[in-house]
Amino acid sequence: MKSFRFSLAGATWSGRLIACLSATLAMVVTSTFSAMVLDETSPLLLGPIAASAVLIFTLPTSPLSQPWRVIGGHVISAVIGYGAAILIPDTALAAELSLGLSMLVMTLTRSFHPPGGGMAVTTALAGPEVAKWGILFPFLPVGLNAIALVLTGVAFHALFRQSYPHHPSQEPAGAPAATSGVLPEDLDRALEQMGATFDISREDLNRLLDHAEANAIERRRGPTARMG
Incomplete structure (x- = not known):
């Protein structure tokens, strides 16, 4: 399956x-x-x-x-x-x-x-x-x-309340702050190293990294920290 x-x-x-x-x-x-x-x-x-x-x-x-x-x-x-x-x-x-x-x-x-x-x-x-x-x-x-x-x-x-036209710079309320520390040149270098093109803008990719890092931090803190 x-x-x-x-x-x-x-x-x-x-x-x-x-x-x-x-x-x-x-x-x-x-x-x-x-x-x-x-x-x-x-x-x-x-x-x-x-x-x-x-x-x-x-x-x-x-x-x-x-x-x-x-x-x-x-x-x-x-x-x-x-x-x-x-x-x-x-x-x-x-x-x-x-x-x-x-x-x-x-x-x-x-x-x-x-x-x-x-x-x-x-x-x-x-x-x-x-x-x-x-x-x-x-x-x-x-x-x-x-x-x-x-x-x-x-x-x-x-x-259906979906974003179109899509504006990468618009961040919804309550979204995590930019914490990944990844700079545009870091993304450019990573893409060059992978030798691939991805169907996503640099802004959206950076936002994705920020959300992923925020979720990882929350997960490491555990349920006790989230309840507090």
């Missing part, structure tokens, strides 16, 4: 079930809103937008799920995919190059959003659907769907 346990820290079955339902409803709301405004639907966008919904509703505190990354990542990637489709006759090559270029530009603009790579490839491969919209494609169907998804995410998370 161990293989069925969540490997992601903090994940629970109730949280995941709520996320599944919320993401599904969010996609319905987003598609309906887009159809009302544009008077038509764009089924080819469902894949990349659905990937964003997974992030927004399962990892709302992730840096990759924040509004600018969702909206900016999709729009920027769609622009790149559109340009690649126009400039490169080979459709497969256009899609492949648009993926790498979109990743680079998203990194430079601090809008790195993994589903954006899918949007770049989708746009490069779309053909007639993109041609119908022309240069407006990245901003109307793509941008509008991304904005609608983010607004839906804000509303759903507010309903």
Whole structure:
């Protein structure tokens, strides 16, 4: 049964079930809103937008799920995919190059959003659907769907009193004071030593260390000290 346990820290079955339902409803709301405004639907966008919904509703505190990354990542990637489709006759090559270029530009603009790579490839491969919209494609169907998804995410998370957009600097009342003594450069060095990238901001990681140390101190004091 161990293989069925969540490997992601903090994940629970109730949280995941709520996320599944919320993401599904969010996609319905987003598609309906887009159809009302544009008077038509764009089924080819469902894949990349659905990937964003997974992030927004399962990892709302992730840096990759924040509004600018969702909206900016999709729009920027769609622009790149559109340009690649126009400039490169080979459709497969256009899609492949648009993926790498979109990743680079998203990194430079601090809008790195993994589903954006899918949007770049989708746009490069779309053909007639993109041609119908022309240069407006990245901003109307793509941008509008991304904005609608983010607004839906804000509303759903507010309903369940969850943090989205997530602000790492906000500490809830009663939280332990910063006691770990870990400096930003210590975290940077540790990450460099591990040679890995983690889907958490430095601020949240520091807060996690502070909470963990406070809990460890309380545990070492024992029940008698806590009662006192």
